[in-house]
Amino acid sequence: MKTEFSPIADTTRRAEIVALLRRAILTGQLEPGQKLNELRISEQMRVSRAPLREAMRELVQEGLLASIPYAGTFVVDVTAKDIDDAYSLNKVLDEFAIERTWPLRDQRFFDEIDRRHEAVKQATRALDTTRQIETALQLHGLIYEWADNSVLLETWQRLTSRLQMYFALHLHARNEPVPVEDMHETYVRLMKGKDMRAAQRYAREHIDIDFEELLAYARGLEQRESKGAKADRAGRNNNG
Amino acid sequence: MKTEFSPIADTTRRAEIVALLRRAILTGQLEPGQKLNELRISEQMRVSRAPLREAMRELVQEGLLASIPYAGTFVVDVTAKDIDDAYSLNKVLDEFAIERTWPLRDQRFFDEIDRRHEAVKQATRALDTTRQIETALQLHGLIYEWADNSVLLETWQRLTSRLQMYFALHLHARNEPVPVEDMHETYVRLMKGKDMRAAQRYAREHIDIDFEELLAYARGLEQRESKGAKADRAGRNNNG
DNA sequence: CCTTGTTAGATTGTCGACAATCTGATTGTC
DNA sequence: GACAATCAGATTGTCGACAATCTAACAAGG
Numbered sequence: 158m159k160t161e162f163s164p165i166a167d168t169t170r171r172a173e174i175v176a177l178l179r180r181a182i183l184t185g186q187l188e189p190g191q192k193l194n195e196l197r198i199s200e201q202m203r204v205s206r207a208p209l210r211e212a213m214r215e216l217v218q219e220g221l222l223a224s225i226p227y228a229g230t231f232v233v234d235v236t237a238k239d240i241d242d243a244y245s246l247n248k249v250l251d252e253f254a255i256e257r258t259w260p261l262r263d264q265r266f267f268d269e270i271d272r273r274h275e276a277v278k279q280a281t282r283a284l285d286t287t288r289q290i291e292t293a294l295q296l297h298g299l300i301y302e303w304a305d306n307s308v309l310l311e312t313w314q315r316l317t318s319r320l321q322m323y324f325a326l327h328l329h330a331r332n333e334p335v336p337v338e339d340m341h342e343t344y345v346r347l348m349k350g351k352d353m354r355a356a357q358r359y360a361r362e363h364i365d366i367d368f369e370e371l372l373a374y375a376r377g378l379e380q381r382e383s384k385g386a387k388a389d390r391a392g393r394n395n396n397g
Numbered sequence: 398m399k400t401e402f403s404p405i406a407d408t409t410r411r412a413e414i415v416a417l418l419r420r421a422i423l424t425g426q427l428e429p430g431q432k433l434n435e436l437r438i439s440e441q442m443r444v445s446r447a448p449l450r451e452a453m454r455e456l457v458q459e460g461l462l463a464s465i466p467y468a469g470t471f472v473v474d475v476t477a478k479d480i481d482d483a484y485s486l487n488k489v490l491d492e493f494a495i496e497r498t499w500p501l502r503d504q505r506f507f508d509e510i511d512r513r514h515e516a517v518k519q520a521t522r523a524l525d526t527t528r529q530i531e532t533a534l535q536l537h538g539l540i541y542e543w544a545d546n547s548v549l550l551e552t553w554q555r556l557t558s559r560l561q562m563y564f565a566l567h568l569h570a571r572n573e574p575v576p577v578e579d580m581h582e583t584y585v586r587l588m589k590g591k592d593m594r595a596a597q598r599y600a601r602e603h604i605d606i607d608f609e610e611l612l613a614y615a616r617g618l619e620q621r622e623s624k625g626a627k628a629d630r631a632g633r634n635n636n637g
Numbered sequence: 638c639c640t641t642g643t644t645a646g647a648t649t650g651t652c653g654a655c656a657a658t659c660t661g662a663t664t665g666t667c
Numbered sequence: 668g669a670c671a672a673t674c675a676g677a678t679t680g681t682c683g684a685c686a687a688t689c690t691a692a693c694a695a696g697g
Contacts, residue, residue: 168658169466169680171454195649205682207447210650211454214411218458220551226409227649227688242546249493253486306482311460312552409650435679445652450680467658467679 170204174212177202182221182232183318184287185325189234193222220315221322235323237376243316244368250301250313251360257304259353267349270299274345286328294321296341300348327374410444414452417442422461422472423558424527425565429474433462460555461562475563477616483556484608490541490553491600497544499593507589510539514585526568534561536581540588567614 181187193213199206213230216222224230258266273296280288294317301313344363347356421427433453439446453470456462464470498506513536520528534557541553584603587596 171680172466196647206649207681207683211451211680214451214454215458218455226412228690229649239547242548246493246546246548246552249489253489306486307479308482308486308556311555312486315551316548411650436677446679447651447653451650468660469679 169208171208171211171215174202174204174209175215178212178216179219179221179318182216183321183325185322185329187232189232189322189326191232192229193231194229220319233319235319237372239319240323240368240372243320244364244372247316247320248361248364250309250316251364252357254300254304254306254309254313255348255353255357255360257306257309258300259356261303261305262348266299266303270296270345270348273299274341277341287325290321290324290328293341294324296345323371327371330374409448411448411451411455414442414444414449415455418452418456419459419461419558422456423561423565425562425569427472429472429562429566431472432469433471434469460559473559475559477612479559480563480608480612483560484604484612487556487560488601488604490549490556491604492597494540494544494546494549494553495588495593495597495600497546497549498540499596501543501545502588506539506543510536510585510588513539514581517581527565530561530564530568533581534564536585563611567611570614 178187178193187193195206195209195213199209202209213222213224217224217230221233222230223233273292276292277289277296280292298313298317301310304310340363344356344359347359350356418427418433427433435446435449435453439449442449453462453464457464457470461473462470463473513532516532517529517536520532538553538557541550544550580603584596584599587599590596
């Protein structure tokens with residue numbers, strides 16, 4: 158037989174802790190700048206500190222946490238500039254991803270983009286903001302998964318996770334009804350069409366719309382100078 | 398007084414272990430696919446396994462190691478496609494980095510680019526291949542440091558470290574005299590000039606030259622299927 | 638009042654030992 | 668001889684305890 162098996166699930170506590178913490182950060186359960194007390198968390202999770210600490214090191218490298226030796230590990234405090242940086246880079250990467258994906262589109266691609274689009278619409282109807290963000294990013298991520306470039310995909314995933322965190326926080330703070338209109342209809346149609354340039358152009362503008370409001374919100378928070386921000390700056394000194 | 402102090406050095410064993418391992422991988426002391434035995438390494442370094450394991454988790458997220466639960470942690474086995482992926486992405490990023498750096502160039506920039514160029518020339522004269530790679534990448538990295546985009550810089554650093562590893566391995570394997578000619582003269586001149594498009598164009602071609610040979614070498618190794626390659630594929634399953 | 642030295646408590650970093658899992662050889666069965 | 672079951676050794680994952688370091692409160696001195 159020629160059945161395809163996907164890799165088996167990670168069965169280490171470490172992996173589960175990583176997943177738990179990541180989700181907590183990305184959904185805004187853990188706020189930016191907040192300190193993570195190892196003993197407290199390990200007791201809550203009924204785990205020793207060893208796997209917890211290893212999990213935290215992973216998340217530090219992933220860019221979601223920042224640590225200062227002997228002081229603690231904190232949820233990163235993303236500044237408006239970080240958002241802006243990610244946003245401008247995203248525009249460039251999108252263009253590249255679409256270019257690479259374009260000749261590789263096939264029926265499976267079309268089915269998948271429809272499936273993800275459907276997921277967004279469903280979350281929108283259900284007024285589930287968190288899920289809406291998640292599905293929208295997954296829809297957007299398809300071009301990165303399809304571009305057949307592992308480094309590009311990895312880059313986008315890193316970029317994305319931090320954006321998701323801020324999107325979630327943003328909506329959580331405003332706590333207003335989700336726009337019911339579907340902004341992705343055009344995007345999907347263009348990605349299935351024949352004009353690559355048009356798709357690239359629209360992706361750029363599409364990003365603009367999504368980020369505009371987020372940026373304004375982030376700038377509004379700029380006065381706060383939490384400990385997480387300091388950790389973010391001090392944490393990365395790989396440039397010896 | 399108004400003296401500026403740089404952050405104090407990390408004084409944890411973990412940080413030193415990370416630096417040690419990273420250097421060993423980037424210089425080719427540790428070969429791709431090689432398994433890292435925790436007990437053996439911890440005894441050699443005279444540390445316990447706890448900080449060593451934490452250090453290894455960091456390097457896994459950094460993309461230099463890959464781990465399989467209960468099987469081990471391995472030096473990543475970069476394939477020709479990985480190189481190709483990184484190379485094509487690098488072209489896009491270079492264009493972006495130059496665009497962002499361009500209006501920010503000042504006297505300090507010119508001084509710094511000269512300094513780094515000088516370091517390359519010195520390493521070339523000294524026939525120190527490892528140092529030559531290191532300095533060349535640092536010269537190239539200036540546009541990323543100057544572009545004032547933290548996400549971009551981070552992306553480039555990740556990209557770079559894997560390339561450095563393979564460059565080192567490549568030269569180590571061939572063990573032939575270093576080209577004495579200076580390929581960076583034109584690049585530096587253009588980066589100091591007034592024509593941004595020309596600089597971008599040259600950067601593209603410059604990358605082409607650097608990577609051409611490396612890619613051919615990597616393709617030649619493609620027959621080998623070591624355990625590290627499997628680990629590389631199995632290690633990343635963040636797409637739930 | 639401000640600064641400096643001291644100290645107790647809390648938290649992070651590290652260690653050595655134990656449990657869980659994998660690998661490869663060995664044995665027994667057909 | 669081929670194959671499955673078993674077992675011993677090695678290696679990774681996890682635990683609980685101890686050491687190193689930080690923080691904040693307090694006292695002493697100017």
